[in-house]
Amino acid sequence: MTEAEVDTRIRALIEPFNKKGVEITDSTTFQNDLEFDSLTVMDFVAEIEDEFDIIISMNQQAEIENYGQLVSAVHKLQAAS
Amino acid sequence: MSEGIAQQDQLVEHEGGTKDLFSKFDDIIQTRETLLASGVEDPYNLVMEKVLSPTRAICNGRDTILLGTYNYMGMTFDPDVLDAGKQALADYGSGTTGSRVLNGTYQGHKECEDALKEFYGMDSAMVFSTGYQANLGIISTIAGKGDYVVLDIDSHASIYDGCAMGNAEIVPFRHNDIEAMEKRLKRIPEDAGKLVILEGVYSMLGDVAPLKEMVAIAKKYGAMVLVDEAHSMGFIGENGRGVCEEQGVIDDVDFIIGTFSKSVGTVGGFCVSNHPKFDIMRLVCRPYVFTASLPPSVVATAATSIRKLMHGSNKRAHLWENSKTLHKGLVDLGFEIGTDEPQSAIIAVIMPDLQRGAIMWEALLKEGLYVNLARPPATPANMTLLRCSLCAEHSAEEVQTILQMFERAGKAVGILES
Numbered sequence: 001m002t003e004a005e006v007d008t009r010i011r012a013l014i015e016p017f018n019k020k021g022v023e024i025t026d027s028t029t030f031q032n033d034l035e036f037d038s039l040t041v042m043d044f045v046a047e048i049e050d051e052f053d054i055i056i057s058m059n060q061q062a063e064i065e066n067y068g069q070l071v072s073a074v075h076k077l078q079a080a081s
Numbered sequence: 082m083s084e085g086i087a088q089q090d091q092l093v094e095h096e097g098g099t100k101d102l103f104s105k106f107d108d109i110i111q112t113r114e115t116l117l118a119s120g121v122e123d124p125y126n127l128v129m130e131k132v133l134s135p136t137r138a139i140c141n142g143r144d145t146i147l148l149g150t151y152n153y154m155g156m157t158f159d160p161d162v163l164d165a166g167k168q169a170l171a172d173y174g175s176g177t178t179g180s181r182v183l184n185g186t187y188q189g190h191k192e193c194e195d196a197l198k199e200f201y202g203m204d205s206a207m208v209f210s211t212g213y214q215a216n217l218g219i220i221s222t223i224a225g226k227g228d229y230v231v232l233d234i235d236s237h238a239s240i241y242d243g244c245a246m247g248n249a250e251i252v253p254f255r256h257n258d259i260e261a262m263e264k265r266l267k268r269i270p271e272d273a274g275k276l277v278i279l280e281g282v283y284s285m286l287g288d289v290a291p292l293k294e295m296v297a298i299a300k301k302y303g304a305m306v307l308v309d310e311a312h313s314m315g316f317i318g319e320n321g322r323g324v325c326e327e328q329g330v331i332d333d334v335d336f337i338i339g340t341f342s343k344s345v346g347t348v349g350g351f352c353v354s355n356h357p358k359f360d361i362m363r364l365v366c367r368p369y370v371f372t373a374s375l376p377p378s379v380v381a382t383a384a385t386s387i388r389k390l391m392h393g394s395n396k397r398a399h400l401w402e403n404s405k406t407l408h409k410g411l412v413d414l415g416f417e418i419g420t421d422e423p424q425s426a427i428i429a430v431i432m433p434d435l436q437r438g439a440i441m442w443e444a445l446l447k448e449g450l451y452v453n454l455a456r457p458p459a460t461p462a463n464m465t466l467l468r469c470s471l472c473a474e475h476s477a478e479e480v481q482t483i484l485q486m487f488e489r490a491g492k493a494v495g496i497l498e499s
Contacts, residue, residue, distance in 0.1 A: 039462060042234055046255065055268045057229075058251040081268070 003075045006052075010071055013047050026068025052078040112435075121439045122446060124454040134158055135346075135474045140451055148469045148483060149453035153426045154315045154396055155474030156346030156386045166347075169381030176376045181208075182363060185374030193380040196387040197351055201322055201337060205359040208351050208380065210372050212311055212340030213239040215350030218368035219307065219336060220278065221247035228274035231265050231299075233257065233290070235283050235461050237309065249276070256283070256461060259294050266302040275304035281324030282312035285460050285468070286419030287427025289317075293328040300333055307336040315344025315390045316397055316426055316473075341383045344390060349375050349383055396473035400426055403471045403480050410484040415497050419466065429455075430467040430487075437496065438465035444490035450483060 014024065017040055022033055030036045036044065045056055048070075054077040056064075064070050117123060122141070131139040135155035136147050156162055169189055179185035190208055197206035209215040220243030224230045228249040232240060235256045244251045252269070254261040262277070269275055277299040279290050292308065299306045310323030318326030321344070325331040335356060341349035352362075363369060375383075401423075408423035411430060419429030432438030435456050442454040445467070453468040460466055471480075491497035 037463070038458070042253065042255070046261065049268070050264065053268060055250075055252055055265060058253060060250075 001075070001078055003071060006075045006078065007071045009051060010048065010067075010074065013051060014044070014067075017044050024067055026066065026071075028067045029065050030067075030070075031065070048074060052081075054078050054081050116435065116439055119436065119439075122443045124439055124442050127446075127451070132157075136472050136479065138451070140446065143446070143449055145446070145449050145451050146475075146479060146483060146486075147451050148471070148475075149451050150472070151312070151343035151470055152346060152472050152474075153312075153400065153470065154344040154346070154390060154393060155472045156344065156389070159346070159386065159389065161389065162346065162382045162385045165385040166378040166382040170378040173377035175378070177374045179373060180370055181374045182370050187374075187377050187380070189377045189380040189384065190374060193349075193384040193387070194351075196384040197353055200320075200387050200391055201331075201353045203337075203353040204355045204357075206351060206353045207359070207362055207366075207369065208349060208375065208383075209369055210350070210375055211348060212338070212342060212350035213242075214368040214372065215338050215340070215352050216240050216309065217243045217246060218366040219338060219352045219362065220244055220276070221368070222362060222366040223247075223305070224249035224274070224276045228276065229269045230276050230278060231262060231269070231304065232278040233262075233280065233283075235285065236278060236280065237284065237311075238459075240278055240280075240309065244278075249274075257288070257290055259291055259298065262295060263298050263302075266298065266304060269302070271303075275299075275302065276307060277304045278307045278309070280312075281308055281310040281317065282425040282427065284312050284427060285455060285464075285466060286429045287312075287423075287425045287468075287470075288420050289313075289324050289424045291328075292324055292330050292334075296325075296330040296333050305335040306333065307338060308334050309338045311338070311340045311343055312425060312427065314339045315393065316400055319394075321390050321393060321397060341379075341386075345383050345386045347379050347382045347386065349379060393473075400471060400473040402477070403473070403475050404428065406477070406480050407469060407471060407483065410480070411487060414484065414488050414491065416487070416491065426471045428469045428471070430469065432465040432467060432496070435465045437494065438467060440494050441490060441496050442467060444494050445486060448486040448490050450486045450490075 049056060052074055064073055127140055129138040129140050135152045135157050138145055138147055173187055177185040193208050194206040216239035224247045226248045229252055230244050230249045231252045233256055234253040252265050254265050279295055282289055296306050308325055313323035315321045317324050325334050336352055336354045338352050341347045404423040404426055408428050411418055417431040438454055445452055455466040455468050457463045492499035
């Protein structure tokens, strides 16, 4: 899967979590821009994990602050699995 | 405690404060100040001036029924337990002043470990200075870099801290969700070391884990299983061994972690196991090695209490009665409870928000009832809870009195319709 395809699929997944309809760019942060709390993060991560059949451990999650980092991390993880 | 995915609070500048390393706590300071400014008694600064029994104390000057301790089996004033402690204090002194692996293992520590082995019917037992250290020590030592820990998102802080210290890959799953757990185990590389961590009773809502199913799945994927039975020891299961015993999976569990600060009635932590190499933990587990061992009086009271808990079936039956009566009574009054049925000695009353939770907590305290006010981030789903934990020494009449107090306080503060 190309990074662009990963991007498209994550963009669809994020929609129901983007309650305020914030415009998503690579630099959009989950905590400040999207205002995800810890529960939302867990649900969102679980959706992505199921969609791509990967694990994003909490250690990896700690390194991911914005949307662009997430797409690139998921792209790498699904390629490796 | 659900600190699953902790998020750093944003820095907020407060009046008169210069930015330094403490600035990261400004939001918490602000929340606390706002709460106290409303005039409510500080829920986290209660002093018990006198303790009258396992279920009664003088709190902030008032005679109070204790419904927010972990003294489930009411062992803290048991005459045999007290005698054992006094004797050990006289015979062995006030403290060991040393590590378990150097000068800190006395006869009493061995006797305490023997009592645990007998209580659980297991080959090995290791006593730590606290329950927190037992989780911290065992988890961080066995799950290292490159290993995977699969755990319930609502796991206690000591479990998360053990994970962080051990540097393993941490993979949480939705609370008590069997399918979510299996999906994650399935995705972990087959040859990687795997540890599944579960709790018998989750302390915030007092709900029980489906250990029967979860332990079977963990074994299917070749994972070792650690179960924290802190809130079930002494009470749940025919012999009080916990939810593992109740659900018939104790033989498939690799490690049981527990504490002396709940049903046992003192302080300390432990791990029991049948693993043939378990004893090496004593040399490689840093939170065991690099701290002083428990005082002789503490291990003597613990050993005596553990042996008495083996024969506590009458107390266990009465505690179940208390739990059922309180749960039903609170539901009938119109309170929202964390579990549909009573599953443990913890009954969690859900409050609409922190502010009203604190007001209700204070109203109960003024009625003469102490419960725990639990709030995020310790609670799941950002809930504010009034956590009631029952004791086998609460009489049936006391439980009725408690219900009347809840009714009066609930109506006075408008949580219940009057």
